[in-house]
Amino acid sequence: MTPIKALFVMSVRQSLPLRRTVVLLLIQLAPTGIFLLSTANRTTGAGTEALVEIGGATLFALAIPVVSIVLGSATLGIERRDQTLSFIVLRPISRVSLAGIKIVASIVAASLINVVGAVALGTAHATRFGEPGLIGGLVIGTLITTAIYVSLTVPLGFLTDRAVIVALAYLFVFENGAAAALGGLATMSPWRIGFAAFGATAGEASIIVGGVVGSLELSVTRGLMSVAVAFLVGLLLTTQMLRTRDLA
């Protein structure tokens, strides 16, 4: 096994110990539970609206960010806290490769959890209302949202022990507070970017999604571009910190 593959496999494994995986899966399945409870008495025609406004909003604005923030912050944060950084940095692996592998591994780990939530929600909607066409869009939006949050929280987790608190404060105060009130700030909200990508694939439901994401254009391409930018920012910041900070 090559050093890069070994580091990737170990990083994914480190991200998902059993207990944490179970807790994060429960968080991810909460939107589906809420959706099912809230639509118990709904008629067939209101299913898509409920999916977007209740299940989708809960999934994108809460569950995916929380899981992504926790796993993104942990990937280098735990190595730093447990003083195992020397084990991986004193290797013939460049700092940029190290940072890139850590971010990609964390995106993969978070995606494994988050996609379960998206598929569960889409499946619940399809089963209850007979509209299976939204699962793919939910997964695309989930992957975009996950990648942005993780890319930005990996360097944050390396920088401070309070990365989760800082990122959650951003989520609740800025994204779910200020950006909700001022639609122009939506471009700074990763979950809205992912939700907009979902909206671009959602057919008739896109109108409802458009009302949630404010000034954002409903576009998968734009979402992918945001992922690329976030990944590059995360990569540069993480690489720079690995190069310049004292690592022990």
Add this chain to the structure above:
Amino acid sequence: MTTDPAFVESPTIEVKAASKWFGQKVAVSRLSCSFGPGVTGLLGPNGAGKTTLLRMISGLTSVSHGAVTVLGRDPRRHHDVFRSVALVPDEDSVYDELTGRQLVRYSAQLSNAEAGMTPEDALAFVELADAADRLIEGYSKGMKQRIKVAAALVTDPQVLILDEPLNGTDPIQRAHLIGLFEQLGEEGKTVIVSSHVLEEVERVSTRVVAIVDGRLAAAGSVDAIRAAMHDIPYIVRINTDQPRELASALLMSPASIGVSIDDGSLEVTTDDIRTLGADAPRIARSIDASITAFRPQDQSLESVFRYLVEGR
């Protein structure tokens, strides 16, 4: 040919007037020395700056001033150096969720090691083959030390840096590890073993670099370090029933540099504690005084090294 014992003929590691400070605290201060093939003991009391120096050498910590090169390159800039360098840190910094075997294999994979020991050989060498499939979280301190050594050995390092590797090991394990370090040194590898215990370093290596307060205190052979320690003045407290008379008589002994009376006891400064130990009872008998206690004061390694630093 170098005559300063702080430097070696063919260095693999060079520390050039290196300093490291954390805010207001100076951890290493303008320290210059070098390390070459063979085992070198890095000696100093706790808090002397040993770990900081080893972290600078391994590139984990930046150098505030001066320079450190390993195999001719700056370890902070050239990660290729780590094809040939391995660090065994002092902390219990191992992945507790892995088994010993998984950790050693992971280490070999990360370094793409092909020439070093196989993971199985390394585990057998540190006598952890039987515990290799147990989670590391259940290991004792000594077992963790040994699994870290095994994880370093599989990378076939040319330079092996060990920070207090004998901590927590029992005497048998200690003897085994010391034998291993000696063998690696004889194979031409550069091995640095840090410790705060002189006797431990003495068993591991013939060459010692001693630091205290982040400064070079002494360097050279263990014998030279010991000789330097013997040459320093000691203070000996002597309890006697006739302090004034004994003080006067002891001043005539060539082993005493100075004598003072403090609260009925004598404080004798000497640069030859063995001669004083032989002279004092004889002198006491000659004046009909009796000695009830003879206690050397202030003999900690730290105080000895601090004296050596001030004398340099």
